Amino acid sequence: MNRFSGKTALVTGAASGIGAATARLLAAQGARVLLVDIADEAGEQVAAEINGSGGEAAYLHGDVGSAAAWTAARDEVARRFGRLDVLHANGPGRVVDARPLHEMPEEDWDRQIGVSLKAAYLAAHTFCPMLAGNRGAIVITSSVHAHTGVPGCGPYAAAKGGLQSLARQLAVDYAPDVRVNVVVPGPTMSAAWDAIGADGRAATVRETPAGRFGRPDEVAAAVAFLASDEASFITGACLNVDGGWSVSTSSS
Numbered sequence: 560m561n562r563f564s565g566k567t568a569l570v571t572g573a574a575s576g577i578g579a580a581t582a583r584l585l586a587a588q589g590a591r592v593l594l595v596d597i598a599d600e601a602g603e604q605v606a607a608e609i610n611g612s613g614g615e616a617a618y619l620h621g622d623v624g625s626a627a628a629w630t631a632a633r634d635e636v637a638r639r640f641g642r643l644d645v646l647h648a649n650g651p652g653r654v655v656d657a658r659p660l661h662e663m664p665e666e667d668w669d670r671q672i673g674v675s676l677k678a679a680y681l682a683a684h685t686f687c688p689m690l691a692g693n694r695g696a697i698v699i700t701s702s703v704h705a706h707t708g709v710p711g712c713g714p715y716a717a718a719k720g721g722l723q724s725l726a727r728q729l730a731v732d733y734a735p736d737v738r739v740n741v742v743v744p745g746p747t748m749s750a751a752w753d754a755i756g757a758d759g760r761a762a763t764v765r766e767t768p769a770g771r772f773g774r775p776d777e778v779a780a781a782v783a784f785l786a787s788d789e790a791s792f793i794t795g796a797c798l799n800v801d802g803g804w805s806v807s808t809s810s811s
């Protein structure tokens with residue numbers, strides 16, 4: 560399938576997990592892809608794999624919470640591609656320890672919001688004009704934490720819920736020139752689960768009607784759909800890719 564033939568894409572958090580799977584899939588479907596991450600070795604490796612399998616990709620170091628990194632990404636996209644069609648605004652997961660808010664230092668709150676919610680502002684602020692020129696699409700990665708409280712995850716939940724509200728707002732502000740949608744993953748096997756022990760993983764599987772973790776490529780398929788012309792009448796939408804986790808009573 561070459562549904563992104565002639566198109567260009569920027570994927571952040573692209574060195575592993577969902578971002579890497581999206582970069583691989585968009586490239587396999589014809590897009591030229593710029594990968595942005597802070598894990599340089601892994602990011603370079605994903606780009607090299609894509610190039611080695613007939614795709615076209617490059618890697619750029621960039622912290623999604625930094626305005627300067629977004630400016631550098633815009634300069635690189637302009638230099639390398641001259642246009643942008645697809646932006647997958649995908650970042651790290653929870654970057655601070657889980658604890659109730661009264662025990663949470665202000666810097667933890669700022670860090671999570673800064674790397675999750677502010678990154679989406681920076682993405683839109685930096686790239687909407689360029690995307691608008693090509694009737695482009697943004698897909699933002701949220702989480703089922705936006706809808707369901709999980710103990711100790713206040714700033715992560717607030718950021719992920721805020722991303723969904725922000726996407727709806729952007730969909731209105733930039734219509735009809737830029738479509739903005741959200742992918743809402745549930746438990747997806749990636750490095751994000753490395754720190755969770757076997758018991759925690761087994762409990763998560765029990766909570767998930769599909770009876771297993773999702774794979775990053777299953778989330779990437781939803782991102783690619785939302786970014787493609789097949790979704791040309793879809794904007795401001797949130798698509799759960801969670802094996803039924805968010806509609807199951809056992810997850811709440």
Ligand SMILES: NC(=O)c1ccc[n+]([C@@H]2O[C@H](COP(=O)([O-])OP(=O)(O)OC[C@H]3O[C@@H](n4cnc5c(N)ncnc54)[C@H](O)[C@@H]3O)[C@@H](O)[C@H]2O)c1
Pocket residue numbers: 571572573574575576577578595596597598621622623624649650651652653674700701702703743744745746747748749750751752775
């Ligand atoms: N895995 C899950 O179960 C799950 C569930 C719901 C939502 N999500 C969301 O999916 C997104 C991707 O998570 P994943 O599971 O693929 O995790 P992952 O850890 O495999 O990938 C995250 C990537 O982000 C990069 N990164 C970290 N800090 C960064 C920064 N400041 N700037 C740029 N890149 C940075 C990491 O180096 C890594 O490559 C996250 O936003 C997460 O909240 C994941």
